[in-house]
Every structure is written in structure tokens, then in C-alpha cells.
Amino acid sequence: MNSSHLSHKGFTATQTPARVDMKIYFEAMENLYHPDQNPSGALPMNVAENHLCWEMLRERIQKVTRENDIPDWVASYTDPSGAPTFREATAGFLSKFLFKVPVDAESLAFSSGATSVIEMSAFLLANPGDTAVIPAPSYPVYTGDIGVVPSVKRYDLQTHVEVTELNGGISISTELLEKAKSDIESKGSRFKILILTTPDNPTGAIYSEEQLRKIADWCIQNEVHLVVNEIYSLSRIDISHPELTASYPNPIDFVSFGKLMAEYQSPYLHFWYSFSKDLGISGFRVGLVHSHNQDFLDAYRNAGMGHSISNFTQWVMQEVMADHTFLEAYFTAYRKELTQSYLIVTRALRSMNITFSPSYGSLFVWMDISRFLGEKTEKGEEKLWIDIYENTGVLLTPAHGFGHQKRGLFRMVISGMDHAALQVAMDRLYSYFTDK
Ligand SMILES: Cc1ncc(COP(=O)(O)O)c(C=O)c1O
Known part of the structure; x- marks a missing residue:
């Protein structure tokens, strides 16, 4: 009931999270995997983040603020x-x-x-x-x-x-x-x-x-x-x-x-x-x-x-x-890193006999794990999504909301962690799916 004196749209917004996975994502971020300090930690692969070449870009961005005064127009x-x-x-x-x-x-x-x-x-x-x-x-x-x-x-x-x-x-x-x-x-x-x-x-x-x-x-x-x-x-x-x-x-x-x-x-x-x-x-x-x-x-x-x-x-x-000289170097390095991430993930999926859409680009792999669904419904998808997270720490993007007619297709973000961590995520998924 709208008891907080909001507009109709305001009230609807109180009932409609922007993403259904936000709460669990923040929970996973609190318990992030680290090879030495938290080897059993979580590996969030649900949000479309690209961290592959941040160090390189950070360096270039910091050069701007280090070497220049802020121009006057910036303040107005x-x-x-x-x-x-x-x-x-x-x-x-x-x-x-x-x-x-x-x-x-x-x-x-x-x-x-x-x-x-x-x-x-x-x-x-x-x-x-x-x-x-x-x-x-x-x-x-x-x-x-x-x-x-x-x-x-x-x-x-x-x-x-x-x-x-x-x-x-x-x-x-x-x-x-x-x-x-x-x-x-x-x-x-x-x-x-x-x-x-x-x-x-x-x-x-x-x-x-x-x-x-x-x-x-x-x-x-x-x-x-x-x-x-x-x-x-x-x-x-x-x-x-x-x-x-x-x-x-x-x-x-x-x-x-x-x-x-x-x-x-x-x-x-x-x-x-x-x-x-x-x-x-x-x-x-x-x-x-x-x-x-x-x-x-x-x-x-x-x-x-x-x-x-x-x-x-x-x-x-x-x-x-x-x-443009910097950007050329950045995109060359980024493309190499992204392709390597894609190879790590797709090699692993092949070894698990999981089909996926061959990607030309983006930060994702879109895969079909419908054979692991209990029931072929949105409820069944949610159950599988949570079960994967609870058993492996790997948080996929929930299937709900992509609008596709077939149930059991999931998105995995491949660019949010380094290659070593990505391999750990794939190894955990391998154990999970091959034990099923
Ligand atoms: C297709 C598409 N459009 C827009 C956005 C939102 O981008 P921004 O962070 O620039 O708002 C995303 C983020 O995942 C996206 O995948």
C-alpha cells in the first residue's frame, strides 16, 4: 500500500529493484576471492565490468591531473x-x-x-x-x-x-x-x-x-x-x-x-x-x-x-x-587481454560440454545450461543460479529479464577479474557441473 505519500511512479519504484541481483552482488563483493587472503571467496561474474586494462588507463588519467592545472571553465x-x-x-x-x-x-x-x-x-x-x-x-x-x-x-x-x-x-x-x-x-x-x-x-x-x-x-x-x-x-x-x-x-x-x-x-x-x-x-x-x-x-x-x-x-x-597514440596502445592491449579471457572461458565450457554463442565482442559469454534445470521455468532458473553461487561462489547474471523464450540460458561476465582468478572460477564450475 502507498502509505509514504509518494507519486504512483515513486511508489512503484519502491517495489521494483533496478536489478534483482544487487543485494547478493554486494554480499559477494564483501567476500571477494583472493588467491592468498581469501582463496574460498566469491567470484562475481554478474555485473558488466571491465577491469582488464584499468592500470594502464589509470596511469594516463593521473598524468592529466598531475601535469595540468584545472582550467577555469571546469568550475562553471x-x-x-x-x-x-x-x-x-x-x-x-x-x-x-x-x-x-x-x-x-x-x-x-x-x-x-x-x-x-x-x-x-x-x-x-x-x-x-x-x-x-x-x-x-x-x-x-x-x-x-x-x-x-x-x-x-x-x-x-x-x-x-x-x-x-x-x-x-x-x-x-x-x-x-x-x-x-x-x-x-x-x-x-x-x-x-x-x-x-x-x-x-x-x-x-x-x-x-x-x-x-x-x-x-x-x-x-x-x-x-x-x-x-x-x-x-x-x-x-x-x-x-x-x-x-x-x-x-x-x-x-x-x-x-x-x-x-x-x-x-x-x-x-x-x-x-x-x-x-x-x-x-x-x-x-x-x-x-x-x-x-x-x-x-x-x-x-x-x-x-x-x-x-x-x-x-x-x-x-x-x-x-x-x-590517439595512447588509445591505440590501450585498445591493442585490451583486445589481447579480452581474447585471452574469452579463450579461458570457452575452453572450460567445451570441456564441460556446455554450448555457447560464439562471440564477436562484448564482455560476456552466453551459455546454455538448461540441462541442469530442475524445472524449466523462471523459478527453476533462480534455483539453479543460487545453487551455483552457494556451491561455487561464482555469481552469474540471473537469467530473468533477458526476455528470451528458452529457459536455462545464462550470461557470464568474463572481464571483471584477472586471468588467474577467471581460471579458478572455471575450475569451480567444472567441478560443480561434472558432479551433477
Ligand atoms: C547494452 C548496455 N547499454 C547500457 C549500459 C549502461 O551503461 P552505462 O554504465 O554507461 O550507464 C549497459 C551496461 O551494462 C549495457 O550493457
Whole structure:
């Protein structure tokens, strides 16, 4: 009962945790594994953190504050969509490392993390009660980001059942989009936004350029906003590694949607990015949207002040984003580390006969452990998830909320710990699953 005099939304929020695994995650963090001091400690693999090259980035960030005085503008208000110098530096970064075409700094708007950017975009692009379609499985927190404030509904578009069906990519066709549209309209809502994540969370799959073009054409024709979230775009696995090539018989080339947007110049196409994953600085809270829709950018600037990033963060990061020599070295080292993490995990899964989706990138491995479920329901999933944690200390992401039709598929974060700890996690899972 709403006895605390909150709004309807406020009361609903008291009953709706942002993530169902937060409490257990903090508990695991209190009892973290350490090879000498806590060898039986917990190994949280549920939150999408990347700690693989933090030392390298920390060094570069500290150089900025060590060698420079804080400029005067940092102490005052600036453009709510991002300080002009920070926007310029980030436009240069996107152009060089992702889009491979020039990027106009005026086409970017920043907020505190992709989370804010997603919320703001949904709020500005759709009306309450409209629907955003998202191919399943996908990031559980999208539901709250588009739902809590903007009141936009999530529609999980089922494109496949088994993880093995992802070997050739995500089979999202215009027929499937048409079907979703009539389904949504028959329920009295409107298909207003399509959200694609590439590389995908949790599957690690990517969309080919041809697919992106077909989907973009359909969206423009149907006046649907297409947003491509490339938050994992530089977290790519080296699929040319000799141990991995066989898993990608018809490899898909990664092409940034930003490159296609430069060509289309359509008001219906948008792009999201954040520094949380590729750079592993989720705590800095830097997210951005890129768009050629001037009305959207104007509205974003006028309505987005409450979400802006601190100038101190923008100043420090503009220095790092402008240092392309450092970033080249960082991403080369990071890609090697991430590929090694992926190898450790996938070797272990193969030895346990557990199938998984071959990943092109992201911080995850998406696996099918449905054969270990007691009952093939959400309750059964929760029981298995807790049982794994209680017996191994390995905390996977709960299956609930990814929106996929098959039960028993779980996500494992592979980048939150060093390789030695990751191997310990895999050894514990091996004992658990082979004893079952
Ligand atoms: C697909 C996706 N979008 C957005 C976010 C949130 O990112 P941020 O930390 O920048 O808010 C995440 C974090 O896991 C994510 O996986």
C-alpha cells in the first residue's frame, strides 16, 4: 500500500529493484576471492565490468591531473549537452576508432552514462505507452531505462530459440519486424523505437552491414526510430586467433552504424555509446548519443540538464580522448587481454560440454545450461543460479529479464577479474557441473 505519500511512479519504484541481483552482488563483493587472503571467496561474474586494462588507463588519467592545472571553465556551468572541447575530442575519437568518417561534434550530446542517454532518448523519441522493440535476449536494464521515467514498453522480439542458431548472426528480418508491428498495433500501442546492440549484450553477436542497411531502410519507411547501441564496439574478440577461427566459418565484418548514418543523414537513425565498457570506467558516468536529427539534439540540450556530466570528468577525459597514440596502445592491449579471457572461458565450457554463442565482442559469454534445470521455468532458473553461487561462489547474471523464450540460458561476465582468478572460477564450475 502507498502509505509514504509518494507519486504512483515513486511508489512503484519502491517495489521494483533496478536489478534483482544487487543485494547478493554486494554480499559477494564483501567476500571477494583472493588467491592468498581469501582463496574460498566469491567470484562475481554478474555485473558488466571491465577491469582488464584499468592500470594502464589509470596511469594516463593521473598524468592529466598531475601535469595540468584545472582550467577555469571546469568550475562553471557549461553546455548541458557537453563542453565544446570535450565534444570535439570525443568526435575525433569516434571518427578514428569507430566510424572511420569525419564526425561533427555538434551531432553529439552527452549524459551521465548510457543509462541516462537511453532514458533521455526514449523520453524524447516516444510517448508514454509507445513500444520499443528489442531482439531477445537483451540487456535486462533496458526495461527500467525506457520504462520508469519515459513509460515506454519493451517488446522482446524472438529471433531464435537455441544459442547454436546464432552462429550465422542474429536473424532479424523485415518480415519479423512487420509481424512485431502488427502485434503491437493490435494491442493499441505503437512501434516507435527499435533498439539493436552490437556487439550484443548478452550474446556477443554482431549485425552485418547489409543487415543494418535493410533494417535502417525498413525503419525509415515505417517512421520507426532505429537506435544502435555500440557500447561494446571496441570490446571485440580477435576471431582470427588460431583456436577460434573454426567457430566462425562465415565471419561477419564489424561496421559501425555511425558510418552508415553519415551516408543516410536520416532523422530516424541514432547511435549510443559510453565509456563504461570499452574503457572500463563505468564509475566516470560518460554516455553519448549521436544523431543527425536536429530537433532531437535541440530537445536533448533543453531537457537534459539534469543528466549532464561533471566538467571535471569532461576535462580529464578530453585529454585522454585526444591522445590517439595512447588509445591505440590501450585498445591493442585490451583486445589481447579480452581474447585471452574469452579463450579461458570457452575452453572450460567445451570441456564441460556446455554450448555457447560464439562471440564477436562484448564482455560476456552466453551459455546454455538448461540441462541442469530442475524445472524449466523462471523459478527453476533462480534455483539453479543460487545453487551455483552457494556451491561455487561464482555469481552469474540471473537469467530473468533477458526476455528470451528458452529457459536455462545464462550470461557470464568474463572481464571483471584477472586471468588467474577467471581460471579458478572455471575450475569451480567444472567441478560443480561434472558432479551433477
Ligand atoms: C547494452 C548496455 N547499454 C547500457 C549500459 C549502461 O551503461 P552505462 O554504465 O554507461 O550507464 C549497459 C551496461 O551494462 C549495457 O550493457
